[in-house]
Amino acid sequence: xxxxxxxxxxxxxxxxxxxxxxxxxxxxxxxxxxxxxxxxxxxxxxxxxxxxxxxxxxxxxxxxxxxxxxxxxxxxxxxxxxxxxxxxxxxxxxxxxxxxxxxxxxxxxxxxxxxxxxxxxxxxxxxxxxxxxxxxxxxxxxxxxxxxxxxxxxxxxxxxxxxxxxxxxxxxxxxxxxxxxxxxxxxxxxxxxxxxxxxxxxxxxxxxxxxxxxxxxxxxxxxxxxxxxxxxxxxxxxxxxxxxxxxxxxxxxxxxxxxxxxxxxxxxxxxxxxxxxxxxxxxxxxxxxxxxx
Amino acid sequence: xxxxxxxxxxxxxxxxxxxxxxxxxxxxxxxxxxxxxxxxxxxxxxxxxxxxxxxxxxxxxxxxxxxxxxxxxxxxxxxxxxxxxxxxxxxxxxxxxxxxxxxxxxxxxxxxxxxxxxxxxxxxxxxxxxxxxxxxxxxxxxxxxxxxxxxxxxxxxxxxxxxxxxxxxxxxxxxxxxxxxxxxxxxxxxxxxxxxxxxxxxxxxxxxxxxxxxxxxxxxxxxxxxxxxxxxxxxxxxxxxxxxxxxxxxxxxxxxxxxxxxxxxxxxxxxxxxxxxxxxxxxxxxxxxxxxxxxxxxxxxxxxxxxxxxxxxxxxxxxxxxxxxxxxxxxxxxxxxxxxxxxxxxxxxxxxxxxxxxxxxxxxxxxxx
Numbered sequence: 001x002x003x004x005x006x007x008x009x010x011x012x013x014x015x016x017x018x019x020x021x022x023x024x025x026x027x028x029x030x031x032x033x034x035x036x037x038x039x040x041x042x043x044x045x046x047x048x049x050x051x052x053x054x055x056x057x058x059x060x061x062x063x064x065x066x067x068x069x070x071x072x073x074x075x076x077x078x079x080x081x082x083x084x085x086x087x088x089x090x091x092x093x094x095x096x097x098x099x100x101x102x103x104x105x106x107x108x109x110x111x112x113x114x115x116x117x118x119x120x121x122x123x124x125x126x127x128x129x130x131x132x133x134x135x136x137x138x139x140x141x142x143x144x145x146x147x148x149x150x151x152x153x154x155x156x157x158x159x160x161x162x163x164x165x166x167x168x169x170x171x172x173x174x175x176x177x178x179x180x181x182x183x184x185x186x187x188x189x190x191x192x193x194x195x196x197x198x199x200x201x202x203x204x205x206x207x208x209x210x211x212x213x214x215x216x217x218x219x220x221x222x223x224x225x226x227x228x229x230x231x232x233x234x235x236x237x238x239x240x241x242x243x244x245x246x247x248x249x250x251x252x253x254x255x256x257x258x259x260x261x262x263x264x265x266x267x268x269x270x271x272x273x274x275x276x277x278x279x280x281x282x283x284x285x286x287x288x289x290x291x292x293x
Numbered sequence: 294x295x296x297x298x299x300x301x302x303x304x305x306x307x308x309x310x311x312x313x314x315x316x317x318x319x320x321x322x323x324x325x326x327x328x329x330x331x332x333x334x335x336x337x338x339x340x341x342x343x344x345x346x347x348x349x350x351x352x353x354x355x356x357x358x359x360x361x362x363x364x365x366x367x368x369x370x371x372x373x374x375x376x377x378x379x380x381x382x383x384x385x386x387x388x389x390x391x392x393x394x395x396x397x398x399x400x401x402x403x404x405x406x407x408x409x410x411x412x413x414x415x416x417x418x419x420x421x422x423x424x425x426x427x428x429x430x431x432x433x434x435x436x437x438x439x440x441x442x443x444x445x446x447x448x449x450x451x452x453x454x455x456x457x458x459x460x461x462x463x464x465x466x467x468x469x470x471x472x473x474x475x476x477x478x479x480x481x482x483x484x485x486x487x488x489x490x491x492x493x494x495x496x497x498x499x500x501x502x503x504x505x506x507x508x509x510x511x512x513x514x515x516x517x518x519x520x521x522x523x524x525x526x527x528x529x530x531x532x533x534x535x536x537x538x539x540x541x542x543x544x545x546x547x548x549x550x551x552x553x554x555x556x557x558x559x560x561x562x563x564x565x566x567x568x569x570x571x572x573x574x575x576x577x578x579x580x581x582x583x584x585x586x587x588x589x590x591x592x593x594x595x596x597x598x599x600x601x602x603x604x605x606x607x608x609x610x611x612x613x614x615x616x617x618x619x620x621x622x623x624x625x626x627x628x629x630x631x632x633x634x635x636x637x638x639x640x641x642x643x644x645x646x647x648x649x650x651x652x653x654x655x656x657x658x659x660x661x662x
Contacts, residue, residue, distance in 0.1 A: 181379075205382075205383040
């Protein structure tokens with residue numbers, strides 16, 4: 001066999017091997033991906049099924065697709081539609097996310113860039129709060145908010161966060177800020193900017209990826225928060241979606257699973273949409289804090 | 294007008310580490326003053342205290358007529374150019390230039406005119422709508438320069454502005470900055486410059502005067518020529534000049550300098566000025582001031598560096614290293630000789646006290662003339 005033919009044969013063999021490897025890899029990835037995503041896919045499919053069909057099999061394609069679950073689910077068993085609960089969630093999330101972004105940025109900027117008395121003590125307490133289990137503070141917080149007369153209002157759900165109460169976000173932003181060089185801020189000060197102007201015009205734009213992550217985290221966690229609203233809200237007209245979902249299980253004797261599933265789909269939709277729309281910044285924000293240093 | 298005075302300026306850090314030991318310096322209006330020294334000599338710290346970016350723990354900084362110790366950087370009539378440019382990454386070049394003026398509350402047309410002027414001077418007009426990350430190092434440094442220039446400050450502060458550029462660009466930026474300074478001065482604009490660098494070429498070529506610093510102290514403040522010809526002490530002698538000045542240890546015997554078994558007649562008796570006893574001294578002579586001559590000091594040639602038009606001869610004189618710069622022809626004439634005789638130029642000899650490093654041949658003047 002001459003050399004040319006031999007080489008060609010070898011190349012073809014390598015290509016076949018490569019192809020095989022690739023195929024195995026993709027099949028495996030696809031299979032694992034499917035296993036992880038199947039519950040979600042099933043949820044979407046099942047929300048279009050009739051109540052009886054849901055338990056008939058594990059397949060996700062509905063035999064007789066119906067919007068029944070959505071229509072009745074939206075009406076709910078209460079005097080309010082599901083839209084009301086979405087609106088409630090929105091009323092909690094909006095001030096909470098905005099407040100978190102502003103207050104945590106201010107707190108983190110102070111920790112990362114200024115020297116003030118007892119700074120170390122304060123920062124250690126931030127870390128301590130970070131490590132404290134949530135449950136421990138539930139009861140004292142409840143009593144405090146009761147004395148404020150804030151029970152059955154949205155205030156206990158967003159005011160603490162809007163006052164930089166979430167140590168995790170403060171810590172995350174401090175770490176990110178520490179990884180940013182301070183030269184630009186010094187240049188701004190030489191240019192005549194005061195601390196607040198420096199923060200607003202120079203630091204915040206550089207902090208944007210981290211801030212977007214903070215907002216996304218806060219959005220998702222608030223959307224999913226069940227315990228907070230459960231403790232502080234007692235009137236049904238103030239329930240956010242997380243409680244409203246549970247409501248539909250409680251109030252009917254025979255569970256209308258298709259309605260619950262339909263509303264579940266609607267409930268996770270905003271978080272999913274926002275996550276996919278912002279995922280580039282989100283991932284950039286999480287990783288940037290660690291990588292840039 | 295912006296004269297800058299440093300009065301007994303001190304910097305003590307939190308842990309009690311003293312970085313700057315009471316500096317006194319008077320920088321004239323329009324002067325180009327260079328701070329030079331090895332890294333860690335606190336030249337940048339001193340500059341940052343003038344800028345207001347570093348707290349002053351003792352002494353005063355006076356800019357013009359005002360004591361600025363407690364003024365924020367923006368109110369000190371200064372502009373600063375940083376080593377790594379420190380351009381605002383999210384603003385276009387135009388925005389970077391405009392930022393200071395916007396903060397100062399200047400009107401839009403005013404800002405536009407100022408940007409156009411500065412862009413023209415620095416030839417950055419085509420870059421105005423780019424982001425900093427789209428600029429090369431030299432372009433970014435020009436924009437940083439523009440950001441300082443546009444404010445029309447009393448004092449320009451440069452913190453190693455050329456260190457991040459390659460050698461060729463550095464040379465051209467050097468010329469550009471000195472030109473700019475000359476131009477501002479000619480236009481009657483305030484143009485006092487404090488320029489920090491560790492590069493002695495920059496210091497020698499750019500400065501009206503140079504302030505040589507070491508470990509938070511001023512070693513000598515003088516014109517480049519004065520510094521080169523009459524270094525006040527061993528540190529300055531060794532720091533300024535390339536290749537470095539030869540520093541030979543020995544002792545004085547009347548008007549003779551004795552190195553091991555060899556004697557050199559200085560022609561002047563400076564023994565009385567020495568603080569060291571016995572009369573231990575260091576003889577300083579620049580490699581350029583050594584010539585090959587039969588009546589010179591004997592040294593053993595160790596190796597030669599061929600630089601083109603000249604040759605650096607490395608030799609051992611009584612066990613001490615000595616470097617001489619000779620012409621290529623002279624080197625050829627040496628043939629394969631292993632020992633050479635080097636005669637120092639008597640006009641350019643320096644005698645330093647071994648204990649405190651003072652140049653004792655300076656005082657009284659005649660010896661170092």
